[in-house]
Amino acid sequence: MMLAARCAALLPRGVIWAEADPKSPPTGMTRAEARCTVKAVPQRVAEFAAGRRAAHAALTGLGVAHPSVPMAADRSPIWPEGIAGSISHSEELCLAAVGWKRDVAAIGIDIEPDTELPAELIPEIAFGAELEWLRAQPSPGQAARRLFGIKESVYKCQYALTGRMLEFSDVAVKLDDKATTFSARVTGPVSGEITGRTLIAQNALIAAAWCPKDQVIANK
16 A cells, blocks of 8 residues: 555645555456446456555545445446546556545546657647647656646646536646646636645656645536
């Protein structure tokens, strides 16, 4: 659980992280969760089960007894009452982060490989000042991968509050000099500000975004 401990600094105090191995056998699902995987291929079942094991561990750490996190029709997790949370996985790693909504309104996490984003994808995810920032980086491709992960985490965070689909152009990101802390302005069909942090560990880029309980992310 060393990575989960390192991730604790990415989100506000009180948010609990847990990790699981998506290459392990798909055990630990509740009946409600297992029903969500009936038509899934084996790899997807393993990833889903790992996500739920991580979620169960995080929720237990938060004090939730007998947690279950089934899947909604839009494939998003259905968290227990009063809980904000997010799950993300790669081929090598699965993470979950949860907190009480009285402490944090919404959470979004994303895991990406610590590799360069293909150059042809950069114009699809970066715009305006973001492109200028990328050009100034020692490795624009790796910086673009970080930007991609940030936007994915922001999308998950706002979606938990609004249920609205966004384009990459609807999220304008500003990073600090070390590219580890960011703020994001959400536009398009919703409006608001979201903040977050990033971490590179175990050959993965982890991005985490959150919305404080007193901050509004709203549909226009």
